[in-house]
Amino acid sequence: MAPRIDAVFDLDALLTEDELAWRDRARRFAQERIAPVIEQDFEDKHFRRELVREAGELGFLGMHLTGYGCAGAGAVAYGLVCLELEAADSGWRTFVSVQGSLAMSAIHKYGSEAQKERWLPGMAAGELIGCFALTEPQGGSDPAAMTTTARREGDEWVVDGAKRWIGLASLADVAVVWAKVDDEGGDDHGVVRGFLVPTATPGFTATPIDGKLSMRASVQCDVTFEGVRLAGDAMLPGARGLSGPFGCLNEARYGIVWGAMGAARSCLESALGRSISREVFGRPIGANQLIQAKLADMLVEVEKGVLLALHLGRLRERGALTPAQISVGKLNSVREALRIAHEARAILAGDGITNEFPVMRHAANLESVRTYEGTDEVHQLVIGRALTGLSAF
Ligand code: TGC
Numbered sequence: 001m002a003p004r005i006d007a008v009f010d011l012d013a014l015l016t017e018d019e020l021a022w023r024d025r026a027r028r029f030a031q032e033r034i035a036p037v038i039e040q041d042f043e044d045k046h047f048r049r050e051l052v053r054e055a056g057e058l059g060f061l062g063m064h065l066t067g068y069g070c071a072g073a074g075a076v077a078y079g080l081v082c083l084e085l086e087a088a089d090s091g092w093r094t095f096v097s098v099q100g101s102l103a104m105s106a107i108h109k110y111g112s113e114a115q116k117e118r119w120l121p122g123m124a125a126g127e128l129i130g131c132f133a134l135t136e137p138q139g140g141s142d143p144a145a146m147t148t149t150a151r152r153e154g155d156e157w158v159v160d161g162a163k164r165w166i167g168l169a170s171l172a173d174v175a176v177v178w179a180k181v182d183d184e185g186g187d188d189h190g191v192v193r194g195f196l197v198p199t200a201t202p203g204f205t206a207t208p209i210d211g212k213l214s215m216r217a218s219v220q221c222d223v224t225f226e227g228v229r230l231a232g233d234a235m236l237p238g239a240r241g242l243s244g245p246f247g248c249l250n251e252a253r254y255g256i257v258w259g260a261m262g263a264a265r266s267c268l269e270s271a272l273g274r275s276i277s278r279e280v281f282g283r284p285i286g287a288n289q290l291i292q293a294k295l296a297d298m299l300v301e302v303e304k305g306v307l308l309a310l311h312l313g314r315l316r317e318r319g320a321l322t323p324a325q326i327s328v329g330k331l332n333s334v335r336e337a338l339r340i341a342h343e344a345r346a347i348l349a350g351d352g353i354t355n356e357f358p359v360m361r362h363a364a365n366l367e368s369v370r371t372y373e374g375t376d377e378v379h380q381l382v383i384g385r386a387l388t389g390l391s392a393f
Contacts, residue, residue, distance in 0.1 A: 008299060008303065009303045009306075009307075011303075011306060011307075011310070014310060015076065015080070018073075018074075018077065019074065019076050019077045019080055022063075022073060022077040022078075022080055022081055023077075023080040023081070023083075023084060025058055025059075025081075026058075026060065026080065026081040026083075026084035026085060027084040027087075029054070029055070029058055029060075029084075029085075030084045030085050030087060030088035030092070031088070033051055033054060034048075034051070034085070034088035034089060034092055035088050038088055038089045038217060038358075038361075039355045039358070039361070041216075041217040042089070042091075042216045042217045042355070042361050043216070043355070045212075045216045045217070046217060047091070047095075047168075047171065047217060047218050047219050048217075049171060051092075052095070052126040052129060053125070053126040053127065054126070055095075055096065055126055056124060056125040056126020056127065057125070057126065059071040059073070060081055060085075060096055060100070061096065061099050061100050061104065061123060061124050061125075061126055062099065062100040062104035062105070062108070062120065062123060062124050063077070063078055063081065063100060064077075064078040064100070064101075064251075065100070065104060065105065065108045065120075065124075067116075067120075068108070068116055068117070068120035068121050068124065069120060069121035069124035069125060070104070070108075070120065070124045071124075074313075074317050075254070075313045075314075075316040075317050075321075076310060076313035076314065076317065078100075078255065078258075078313075079254070079255065079257070079258035079309055079310075079313045080258065081096070082096065082097070082255040082256070082258040082259040082262070083258040083259055083261055083262035083265075083306070083309075084262060085259065085262065086258075086259035086260065086261075086262035086263050087262035087263065087265055087266045088262075088266075089217055089358075089361070089362075089365065090215060090218075090259065090260075090263055090362070090365035090366065090368065090369055091215050091216075091217040091218030091365065092217075092218070093255065093256075093259040093262070094167055094215065094218055094368075094369075095167070095168065095218060096255070097252045097255045097256070097259075098130070098131060098132055098167040098168055098252075099123060099129065099130055099168070100251075101248065101251035101252035101254075101255050102130075102131075102132035102176070102248050102249075102251070102252050103123065103130025103131060103132050103172075103174070103175075103176050104119075104120060104123050104124070104130060105247075105248045105251050106132065106176040106194055106236065106239070106244070106245070106248045107119050107120055107123075107130075107176065107196070107236070108120060109238060109239070109247060109248070110194060110236035110237065110238035110239035110244055111196070111236050111237070111238065112233070112236075112237050114233070115196060115233075115236070119174055119196070122173075123174075128173040128174065129168055129171050129172045129173055129174075130168075130172055130173070130174050130175070130176065131166050131167060131168045131169040131172040131174075131175045131176070131199075131206075131221075132166070132167070132175075132176050132245075132248065133148075133163040133166045133169065133175050133176065133177040133178065133197075133223055134146075134163070134178045134245050134249075135163060135164055135165050135166070136148065136161070136162060136163055136164060137162055137163075137164040137222070140164075140165065140371075140372070141374075141375060141377075141378050142393075143178070143192075143242060143245065144192075144242060146161075146178065146179070146180060146192065147161055147162075147180075148160070148161025148162065148163065148177070148178070148179040148180065148225065149161060149179055149180050149181070149182040150179040150180070150181055150182065150193065150195055150230075150235075151181070151182040151183060152181075152183055152186075152232075153229075155231070155232045156229050156230060156231065156232060157195060157229070157230040157231075157232065157234055157235065158227055158228065158229055158230075159177060159179055159195060159197065159203075159225045159228040159230065160225055160226060160227060160228070161179060161224075161225050162222070162223065162224045162225070163177070163222070163223040163224075163225075164209075164222050164223075165209070165220050165221075165372065166206070166220065166221045166222075166223050167218065167219065167220050167221075168218070168219055168221075169199070169206035169219075169220075169221035169223050170206040170207065170208050170219055170221050171219060172199050172206070173198065173199060173200075174196055174197065174198055174199060175196075175197045175199055175204070175223070176194055176195075176196060176197075176236075177194065177195045177196075177197045177225070178192055178193070178194055178195075178244070178245050179192070179193065179195060180192055180193075181193055188240075191240060191241055192240075192241055192242050192244065192245070193235055193236070193239065193240060193244070194235065194236035194239045194244050194245070195230060195234045195235055195236070196230075196234050196236065197225075197228060197230060197234065201228050201229070201230065202228070202229070203225060203226040203227045203228035203229070204223070204224075204225060204228050205223065205224045205226070206221040206222070206223045207221055207222045207223075208220070208221050209221060209222060213364055214364040214365050214367050214368040215364075215365055215368045216364075246323070249373060249374070250321075250323055250326055252373050253326045253327070253329075253330045253373045253374060254312065254313075254316065254321070254326050254329070256330050256333065256334065256369060256373055257305075257308070257309045257312055257326065257329035257330055257332075257333045258306075258309045258313075258333070259333075259369075260305070260333035260334045260336075260337040260366065260369055261302060261305040261306050261309060261333055261337065263337050263341065263362040263365065263366055263369075264298070264301070264302050264305065264333075264336065264337035264340040264341070264362075265302055266358055266359075266362060267298075267337075267340050267341045267343075267344035267345075267358070267359050267362050267363075268295070268298045268299060268302055268340060268344060270344055270348065270357045270358060270359050271294075271295065271298065271343070271344035271347040271348060271359070272286070272295055274347060274348050274351075274357075275291050275295060275347055285347070291347060294343050294346070294347060295347075297343070298340045298343055298344065301336040301339070301340060302336075302340065304336075305332060305333050305336055305337070308328070308329055308332060308333070309329060309333065312325055312326065312329045322386075323382065324382055324383055324385075324386035327374070327378075327379035327380075327382040327383050327386075328379075328383060330373065330374060330379055331376055331379040331380060331383070334366060334369050334370045334376070335370070335376060337362075337366050337369075338363065338366045338367070338370060341359055341360075341362050341363035341366060342363060344359045345359050345360060345363060381393060
Protein backbone atom coordinates (compact mmCIF):
# COMPACT_ATOMS: atom_id res chain seq x y z
CA MET A 1 0.00 0.00 0.00
CA ALA A 2 1.49 3.32 -1.07
CA PRO A 3 1.83 6.00 1.62
CA ARG A 4 -0.88 8.67 1.59
CA ILE A 5 0.21 12.21 1.13
CA ASP A 6 -3.02 13.97 2.16
CA ALA A 7 -1.89 14.44 5.71
CA VAL A 8 1.21 16.46 4.86
CA PHE A 9 -0.64 19.72 4.39
CA ASP A 10 -3.68 19.01 6.57
CA LEU A 11 -6.09 20.05 3.85
CA ASP A 12 -8.90 18.39 5.79
CA ALA A 13 -8.80 21.24 8.29
CA LEU A 14 -9.99 23.56 5.50
CA LEU A 15 -12.99 21.41 4.59
CA THR A 16 -16.45 21.06 6.12
CA GLU A 17 -17.88 17.79 7.45
CA ASP A 18 -20.15 17.63 4.44
CA GLU A 19 -17.26 18.13 2.00
CA LEU A 20 -15.23 15.44 3.75
CA ALA A 21 -18.18 13.06 3.50
CA TRP A 22 -18.45 13.66 -0.28
CA ARG A 23 -14.69 13.20 -0.61
CA ASP A 24 -14.74 9.93 1.32
CA ARG A 25 -17.70 8.56 -0.66
CA ALA A 26 -15.96 9.33 -3.94
CA ARG A 27 -12.67 7.89 -2.70
CA ARG A 28 -14.39 4.64 -1.71
CA PHE A 29 -16.16 4.39 -5.07
CA ALA A 30 -12.94 5.12 -6.94
CA GLN A 31 -10.85 2.67 -4.95
CA GLU A 32 -13.37 -0.14 -4.66
CA ARG A 33 -15.24 0.03 -7.97
CA ILE A 34 -12.84 1.62 -10.48
CA ALA A 35 -9.28 0.96 -9.33
CA PRO A 36 -9.50 -2.87 -9.31
CA VAL A 37 -10.65 -3.00 -12.95
CA ILE A 38 -9.22 0.10 -14.57
CA GLU A 39 -5.99 -1.33 -15.94
CA GLN A 40 -7.92 -4.07 -17.73
CA ASP A 41 -10.60 -1.64 -18.91
CA PHE A 42 -7.90 0.68 -20.25
CA GLU A 43 -6.29 -2.28 -22.04
CA ASP A 44 -9.65 -3.47 -23.41
CA LYS A 45 -10.94 0.03 -24.31
CA HIS A 46 -13.95 -0.65 -22.11
CA PHE A 47 -16.24 1.89 -20.46
CA ARG A 48 -18.06 0.21 -17.59
CA ARG A 49 -21.63 1.37 -18.25
CA GLU A 50 -22.95 -0.47 -15.22
CA LEU A 51 -21.10 1.87 -12.86
CA VAL A 52 -23.02 4.88 -14.16
CA ARG A 53 -26.09 4.00 -12.09
CA GLU A 54 -23.92 3.53 -9.02
CA ALA A 55 -22.39 6.96 -9.59
CA GLY A 56 -25.95 8.29 -9.84
CA GLU A 57 -27.03 6.58 -6.64
CA LEU A 58 -24.05 8.11 -4.87
CA GLY A 59 -25.20 11.54 -6.04
CA PHE A 60 -22.16 12.36 -8.21
CA LEU A 61 -24.06 13.21 -11.42
CA GLY A 62 -24.93 16.89 -11.68
CA MET A 63 -24.17 17.05 -7.96
CA HIS A 64 -23.57 20.82 -7.99
CA LEU A 65 -27.01 21.49 -9.50
CA THR A 66 -30.17 21.96 -7.47
CA GLY A 67 -33.59 20.36 -7.89
CA TYR A 68 -34.62 17.72 -10.44
CA GLY A 69 -33.00 14.93 -8.39
CA CYS A 70 -29.62 16.69 -8.18
CA ALA A 71 -27.74 16.84 -4.89
CA GLY A 72 -27.25 20.60 -4.66
CA ALA A 73 -23.72 20.19 -3.31
CA GLY A 74 -21.19 23.00 -3.10
CA ALA A 75 -18.42 23.68 -5.59
CA VAL A 76 -15.68 22.40 -3.28
CA ALA A 77 -17.54 19.14 -2.64
CA TYR A 78 -17.89 18.69 -6.41
CA GLY A 79 -14.20 19.40 -6.89
CA LEU A 80 -13.22 16.84 -4.28
CA VAL A 81 -15.31 14.20 -6.03
CA CYS A 82 -13.58 15.06 -9.33
CA LEU A 83 -10.20 14.73 -7.64
CA GLU A 84 -10.94 11.31 -6.19
CA LEU A 85 -12.39 9.96 -9.44
CA GLU A 86 -9.45 11.20 -11.49
CA ALA A 87 -7.04 9.66 -8.98
CA ALA A 88 -8.47 6.39 -10.32
CA ASP A 89 -8.73 7.41 -13.98
CA SER A 90 -9.31 10.60 -15.97
CA GLY A 91 -11.93 8.77 -18.02
CA TRP A 92 -14.24 8.50 -15.02
CA ARG A 93 -13.83 12.13 -14.03
CA THR A 94 -14.46 12.99 -17.68
CA PHE A 95 -17.69 11.01 -17.61
CA VAL A 96 -18.90 12.90 -14.55
CA SER A 97 -17.86 16.20 -16.19
CA VAL A 98 -19.60 15.48 -19.48
CA GLN A 99 -22.75 14.26 -17.77
CA GLY A 100 -22.96 16.83 -14.97
CA SER A 101 -20.96 19.90 -15.93
CA LEU A 102 -21.73 19.90 -19.64
CA ALA A 103 -24.93 18.07 -20.61
CA MET A 104 -26.94 18.44 -17.38
CA SER A 105 -25.62 21.90 -16.71
CA ALA A 106 -26.70 23.06 -20.21
CA ILE A 107 -30.22 21.77 -19.62
CA HIS A 108 -30.31 23.15 -16.08
CA LYS A 109 -29.05 26.61 -17.06
CA TYR A 110 -30.81 27.08 -20.38
CA GLY A 111 -33.62 24.54 -20.64
CA SER A 112 -37.36 25.06 -20.40
CA GLU A 113 -39.18 23.64 -17.40
CA ALA A 114 -40.44 20.78 -19.59
CA GLN A 115 -36.92 20.00 -20.83
CA LYS A 116 -35.56 19.97 -17.30
CA GLU A 117 -38.34 17.67 -16.07
CA ARG A 118 -37.90 15.40 -19.06
CA TRP A 119 -34.16 14.80 -18.78
CA LEU A 120 -32.55 15.88 -15.52
CA PRO A 121 -33.97 13.40 -12.97
CA GLY A 122 -33.01 10.40 -15.13
CA MET A 123 -29.57 11.84 -15.80
CA ALA A 124 -28.97 12.55 -12.10
CA ALA A 125 -29.93 8.96 -11.31
CA GLY A 126 -27.59 7.56 -13.96
CA GLU A 127 -30.50 6.05 -15.85
CA LEU A 128 -29.90 8.34 -18.81
CA ILE A 129 -26.59 9.49 -20.29
CA GLY A 130 -26.03 12.85 -21.93
CA CYS A 131 -23.31 14.16 -24.21
CA PHE A 132 -22.29 17.66 -25.30
CA ALA A 133 -21.67 18.20 -28.99
CA LEU A 134 -19.70 21.39 -29.58
CA THR A 135 -16.32 20.52 -31.13
CA GLU A 136 -16.19 19.98 -34.89
CA PRO A 137 -13.74 17.97 -37.00
CA GLN A 138 -11.84 20.97 -38.38
CA GLY A 139 -10.62 21.95 -34.88
CA GLY A 140 -11.87 22.48 -31.37
CA SER A 141 -10.29 25.77 -30.31
CA ASP A 142 -12.55 27.97 -32.42
CA PRO A 143 -16.15 26.92 -31.90
CA ALA A 144 -17.28 30.16 -33.54
CA ALA A 145 -16.27 28.56 -36.86
CA MET A 146 -18.75 25.69 -36.47
CA THR A 147 -20.58 24.62 -39.60
CA THR A 148 -23.35 22.47 -38.09
CA THR A 149 -26.69 24.12 -38.86
CA ALA A 150 -30.27 23.99 -37.63
CA ARG A 151 -32.96 25.20 -40.01
CA ARG A 152 -36.65 25.55 -39.42
CA GLU A 153 -39.00 23.52 -41.60
CA GLY A 154 -42.61 24.11 -40.61
CA ASP A 155 -42.98 23.03 -36.99
CA GLU A 156 -39.66 21.23 -36.93
CA TRP A 157 -35.95 21.89 -36.70
CA VAL A 158 -33.63 20.08 -39.08
CA VAL A 159 -30.02 19.65 -38.00
CA ASP A 160 -27.15 18.84 -40.39
CA GLY A 161 -23.43 18.67 -39.70
CA ALA A 162 -20.69 16.81 -37.90
CA LYS A 163 -19.00 16.89 -34.50
CA ARG A 164 -15.84 15.17 -33.24
CA TRP A 165 -14.39 14.09 -29.90
CA ILE A 166 -17.82 13.91 -28.31
CA GLY A 167 -17.56 12.00 -25.03
CA LEU A 168 -20.05 9.18 -24.47
CA ALA A 169 -22.01 9.98 -27.64
CA SER A 170 -22.43 6.34 -28.69
CA LEU A 171 -23.83 5.49 -25.23
CA ALA A 172 -25.85 8.65 -24.75
CA ASP A 173 -29.62 8.97 -24.67
CA VAL A 174 -29.59 12.69 -25.38
CA ALA A 175 -27.11 15.04 -27.02
CA VAL A 176 -26.86 18.75 -26.30
CA VAL A 177 -25.98 19.95 -29.79
CA TRP A 178 -24.70 23.44 -30.60
CA ALA A 179 -25.55 24.58 -34.11
CA LYS A 180 -25.85 27.80 -36.10
CA VAL A 181 -29.37 28.73 -37.03
CA ASP A 182 -29.86 28.83 -40.78
CA ASP A 183 -32.76 31.22 -41.24
CA GLU A 184 -32.00 33.92 -43.83
CA GLY A 185 -33.61 37.15 -42.70
CA GLY A 186 -34.46 35.84 -39.21
CA ASP A 187 -33.11 37.38 -35.99
CA ASP A 188 -31.24 34.19 -35.14
CA HIS A 189 -29.63 33.64 -38.54
CA GLY A 190 -25.99 32.57 -37.95
CA VAL A 191 -26.44 32.59 -34.17
CA VAL A 192 -25.26 29.55 -32.17
CA ARG A 193 -28.16 27.91 -30.33
CA GLY A 194 -28.39 24.68 -28.32
CA PHE A 195 -30.70 21.78 -29.22
CA LEU A 196 -31.69 18.67 -27.31
CA VAL A 197 -31.37 15.72 -29.66
CA PRO A 198 -32.58 12.31 -28.48
CA THR A 199 -29.91 10.02 -29.91
CA ALA A 200 -32.52 7.58 -31.25
CA THR A 201 -33.61 10.27 -33.74
CA PRO A 202 -33.10 9.11 -37.35
CA GLY A 203 -30.04 10.76 -38.92
CA PHE A 204 -28.03 10.85 -35.66
CA THR A 205 -24.96 8.60 -35.85
CA ALA A 206 -22.21 8.30 -33.24
CA THR A 207 -19.09 6.30 -34.05
CA PRO A 208 -16.45 5.67 -31.36
CA ILE A 209 -13.01 6.96 -32.36
CA ASP A 210 -10.57 4.07 -32.46
CA GLY A 211 -6.80 4.05 -32.08
CA LYS A 212 -6.72 6.22 -28.96
CA LEU A 213 -3.66 5.76 -26.75
CA SER A 214 -5.27 7.95 -24.07
CA MET A 215 -8.62 7.81 -22.26
CA ARG A 216 -9.01 4.24 -23.39
CA ALA A 217 -11.50 3.42 -20.62
CA SER A 218 -13.90 6.05 -21.88
CA VAL A 219 -15.54 6.67 -25.23
CA GLN A 220 -15.15 9.64 -27.57
CA CYS A 221 -17.01 9.73 -30.85
CA ASP A 222 -17.43 11.20 -34.27
CA VAL A 223 -21.05 12.28 -34.60
CA THR A 224 -22.94 13.08 -37.77
CA PHE A 225 -26.33 14.72 -38.20
CA GLU A 226 -28.00 14.02 -41.51
CA GLY A 227 -31.35 15.73 -41.76
CA VAL A 228 -32.05 15.13 -38.05
CA ARG A 229 -35.66 16.25 -37.53
CA LEU A 230 -36.54 17.63 -34.11
CA ALA A 231 -39.71 18.94 -32.55
CA GLY A 232 -40.11 22.72 -32.61
CA ASP A 233 -39.45 22.89 -28.86
CA ALA A 234 -36.06 21.12 -29.07
CA MET A 235 -34.13 24.38 -28.75
CA LEU A 236 -32.78 25.44 -25.34
CA PRO A 237 -34.58 28.74 -24.86
CA GLY A 238 -32.07 30.26 -22.45
CA ALA A 239 -28.88 30.09 -24.54
CA ARG A 240 -28.17 32.46 -27.40
CA GLY A 241 -24.66 32.74 -28.83
CA LEU A 242 -21.40 31.15 -27.75
CA SER A 243 -21.78 32.33 -24.18
CA GLY A 244 -24.20 29.36 -23.88
CA PRO A 245 -21.67 26.56 -24.41
CA PHE A 246 -18.87 28.60 -22.81
CA GLY A 247 -20.96 28.88 -19.64
CA CYS A 248 -20.95 25.08 -19.48
CA LEU A 249 -17.25 24.82 -20.33
CA ASN A 250 -16.54 27.01 -17.30
CA GLU A 251 -18.10 24.33 -15.12
CA ALA A 252 -16.23 21.45 -16.72
CA ARG A 253 -12.91 23.32 -16.68
CA TYR A 254 -13.42 24.01 -12.99
CA GLY A 255 -13.81 20.26 -12.36
CA ILE A 256 -10.55 19.62 -14.22
CA VAL A 257 -8.70 22.05 -11.93
CA TRP A 258 -9.40 19.57 -9.13
CA GLY A 259 -9.42 16.37 -11.13
CA ALA A 260 -5.94 16.66 -12.61
CA MET A 261 -4.56 16.97 -9.09
CA GLY A 262 -6.07 13.55 -8.37
CA ALA A 263 -4.09 12.01 -11.22
CA ALA A 264 -1.01 13.86 -9.93
CA ARG A 265 -1.55 12.58 -6.40
CA SER A 266 -1.85 9.03 -7.64
CA CYS A 267 1.44 9.37 -9.56
CA LEU A 268 3.18 10.82 -6.53
CA GLU A 269 1.86 8.03 -4.30
CA SER A 270 3.22 5.42 -6.72
CA ALA A 271 6.62 7.08 -6.89
CA LEU A 272 6.78 7.55 -3.13
CA GLY A 273 5.82 3.96 -2.38
CA ARG A 274 8.39 2.67 -4.84
CA SER A 275 11.12 4.95 -3.57
CA ILE A 276 10.78 3.32 -0.17
CA SER A 277 10.35 -0.30 -1.30
CA ARG A 278 12.94 -0.46 -4.08
CA GLU A 279 16.59 -0.87 -3.18
CA VAL A 280 19.50 0.02 -5.47
CA PHE A 281 23.13 0.29 -4.33
CA GLY A 282 22.09 -1.44 -1.10
CA ARG A 283 19.50 1.05 0.13
CA PRO A 284 16.03 2.35 -0.77
CA ILE A 285 16.23 4.69 -3.74
CA GLY A 286 14.28 7.21 -1.64
CA ALA A 287 17.38 7.65 0.54
CA ASN A 288 19.06 9.42 -2.38
CA GLN A 289 19.01 13.19 -2.46
CA LEU A 290 18.06 13.35 -6.14
CA ILE A 291 14.99 11.16 -5.57
CA GLN A 292 13.96 13.16 -2.50
CA ALA A 293 14.31 16.40 -4.47
CA LYS A 294 11.97 15.04 -7.15
CA LEU A 295 9.46 13.82 -4.55
CA ALA A 296 9.58 17.15 -2.74
CA ASP A 297 8.98 19.11 -5.95
CA MET A 298 6.07 16.82 -6.84
CA LEU A 299 4.52 17.25 -3.40
CA VAL A 300 4.90 21.03 -3.57
CA GLU A 301 3.02 21.14 -6.88
CA VAL A 302 0.24 18.81 -5.71
CA GLU A 303 -0.32 20.84 -2.56
CA LYS A 304 -0.17 24.17 -4.43
CA GLY A 305 -2.54 22.83 -7.07
CA VAL A 306 -5.07 21.60 -4.53
CA LEU A 307 -4.89 24.87 -2.59
CA LEU A 308 -5.46 26.81 -5.82
CA ALA A 309 -8.41 24.55 -6.63
CA LEU A 310 -9.80 25.13 -3.15
CA HIS A 311 -9.42 28.90 -3.53
CA LEU A 312 -11.25 28.81 -6.87
CA GLY A 313 -13.94 26.64 -5.30
CA ARG A 314 -14.51 29.09 -2.49
CA LEU A 315 -14.66 31.94 -5.04
CA ARG A 316 -17.20 29.96 -7.00
CA GLU A 317 -19.32 29.36 -3.94
CA ARG A 318 -19.45 33.13 -3.49
CA GLY A 319 -20.38 33.58 -7.17
CA ALA A 320 -17.13 35.47 -7.74
CA LEU A 321 -15.16 33.06 -9.96
CA THR A 322 -14.16 34.49 -13.37
CA PRO A 323 -13.32 32.58 -16.58
CA ALA A 324 -9.74 33.89 -16.48
CA GLN A 325 -9.29 32.49 -12.96
CA ILE A 326 -10.59 29.12 -14.16
CA SER A 327 -8.04 29.29 -17.00
CA VAL A 328 -5.26 29.83 -14.44
CA GLY A 329 -6.41 26.73 -12.58
CA LYS A 330 -6.92 24.51 -15.62
CA LEU A 331 -3.57 25.48 -17.14
CA ASN A 332 -1.67 25.00 -13.89
CA SER A 333 -3.30 21.76 -12.74
CA VAL A 334 -2.95 19.87 -15.99
CA ARG A 335 0.53 21.18 -16.80
CA GLU A 336 1.85 20.29 -13.34
CA ALA A 337 0.04 16.94 -13.26
CA LEU A 338 1.77 15.99 -16.51
CA ARG A 339 5.16 17.03 -15.14
CA ILE A 340 4.50 15.01 -12.00
CA ALA A 341 3.48 11.97 -14.07
CA HIS A 342 6.72 12.21 -16.05
CA GLU A 343 8.86 12.56 -12.91
CA ALA A 344 7.04 9.64 -11.28
CA ARG A 345 7.70 7.53 -14.35
CA ALA A 346 11.40 8.33 -14.08
CA ILE A 347 11.50 7.32 -10.40
CA LEU A 348 9.79 4.03 -11.24
CA ALA A 349 12.45 3.41 -13.91
CA GLY A 350 11.65 0.56 -16.30
CA ASP A 351 8.70 -0.64 -14.26
CA GLY A 352 7.15 2.79 -14.77
CA ILE A 353 6.28 1.96 -18.36
CA THR A 354 4.24 -1.09 -17.33
CA ASN A 355 0.67 -1.23 -16.09
CA GLU A 356 1.90 -2.54 -12.76
CA PHE A 357 1.72 1.16 -11.90
CA PRO A 358 -0.94 3.68 -12.99
CA VAL A 359 1.58 6.32 -14.00
CA MET A 360 1.83 5.84 -17.76
CA ARG A 361 -1.97 5.56 -17.93
CA HIS A 362 -2.34 8.84 -16.07
CA ALA A 363 0.31 10.48 -18.27
CA ALA A 364 -1.46 9.27 -21.42
CA ASN A 365 -4.85 10.41 -20.12
CA LEU A 366 -3.52 13.82 -19.13
CA GLU A 367 -2.46 14.45 -22.73
CA SER A 368 -6.19 14.45 -23.54
CA VAL A 369 -7.07 16.55 -20.51
CA ARG A 370 -4.44 19.06 -21.59
CA THR A 371 -6.14 19.35 -24.97
CA TYR A 372 -9.85 19.28 -24.28
CA GLU A 373 -11.84 22.02 -22.54
CA GLY A 374 -9.35 24.51 -23.95
CA THR A 375 -5.72 23.70 -24.74
CA ASP A 376 -2.85 25.08 -22.67
CA GLU A 377 -2.42 27.73 -25.34
CA VAL A 378 -6.08 28.79 -25.29
CA HIS A 379 -5.86 29.24 -21.53
CA GLN A 380 -2.58 31.16 -21.77
CA LEU A 381 -4.28 33.53 -24.22
CA VAL A 382 -7.37 33.91 -22.04
CA ILE A 383 -5.06 34.85 -19.16
CA GLY A 384 -3.02 37.11 -21.47
CA ARG A 385 -6.17 38.90 -22.55
CA ALA A 386 -7.23 39.41 -18.93
CA LEU A 387 -3.78 40.82 -18.12
CA THR A 388 -3.36 43.11 -21.11
CA GLY A 389 -6.89 43.87 -22.19
CA LEU A 390 -5.76 42.84 -25.68
CA SER A 391 -7.21 39.84 -27.49
CA ALA A 392 -4.72 37.63 -29.34
CA PHE A 393 -7.45 35.47 -30.92
P1 TGC B 1 -15.86 35.35 -28.29
O1 TGC B 1 -16.35 35.09 -29.67
O2 TGC B 1 -15.28 36.67 -28.04
O3 TGC B 1 -16.97 35.15 -27.20
C1 TGC B 1 -18.15 34.69 -27.60
C2 TGC B 1 -19.16 34.95 -26.51
O4 TGC B 1 -18.89 34.06 -25.44
C3 TGC B 1 -18.63 34.82 -24.24
N1 TGC B 1 -17.60 34.09 -23.53
C4 TGC B 1 -17.85 33.46 -22.39
N2 TGC B 1 -18.96 33.33 -21.65
C5 TGC B 1 -18.89 32.60 -20.53
N3 TGC B 1 -17.77 32.00 -20.13
C6 TGC B 1 -16.62 32.08 -20.84
N4 TGC B 1 -15.54 31.44 -20.44
C7 TGC B 1 -16.63 32.83 -22.04
N5 TGC B 1 -15.72 33.12 -22.99
C8 TGC B 1 -16.33 33.90 -23.88
C9 TGC B 1 -18.18 36.17 -24.73
O5 TGC B 1 -18.40 37.12 -23.74
C10 TGC B 1 -19.08 36.36 -25.91
O6 TGC B 1 -20.39 36.65 -25.42
P2 TGC B 1 -21.36 37.59 -26.27
O7 TGC B 1 -22.63 37.60 -25.50
O8 TGC B 1 -20.66 38.92 -26.32
O9 TGC B 1 -21.49 36.99 -27.63
O10 TGC B 1 -14.96 34.26 -28.01
P3 TGC B 1 -13.64 34.51 -27.34
O11 TGC B 1 -12.77 35.22 -28.33
O12 TGC B 1 -13.87 35.18 -26.02
O13 TGC B 1 -13.12 33.08 -27.12
C11 TGC B 1 -12.04 32.62 -27.85
C12 TGC B 1 -11.61 31.36 -27.15
C13 TGC B 1 -10.42 30.77 -27.91
C14 TGC B 1 -11.18 31.67 -25.73
C15 TGC B 1 -12.76 30.38 -27.11
O14 TGC B 1 -13.19 30.13 -28.39
C16 TGC B 1 -12.40 29.09 -26.44
O15 TGC B 1 -12.50 28.97 -25.23
N6 TGC B 1 -11.98 28.08 -27.22
C17 TGC B 1 -11.73 26.75 -26.68
C18 TGC B 1 -12.94 25.94 -26.92
C19 TGC B 1 -13.00 24.73 -26.04
O16 TGC B 1 -12.64 24.72 -24.89
N7 TGC B 1 -13.53 23.67 -26.59
C20 TGC B 1 -13.78 22.52 -25.81
C21 TGC B 1 -14.91 21.81 -26.41
S1 TGC B 1 -15.92 20.88 -25.37
C22 TGC B 1 -14.94 19.71 -24.86
O17 TGC B 1 -13.76 19.72 -24.96
C23 TGC B 1 -15.62 18.64 -24.20
S2 TGC B 1 -14.56 17.37 -24.01
C24 TGC B 1 -15.47 16.38 -23.07
C25 TGC B 1 -16.07 15.32 -23.93
O18 TGC B 1 -17.06 15.55 -24.62
O19 TGC B 1 -15.54 14.19 -23.83
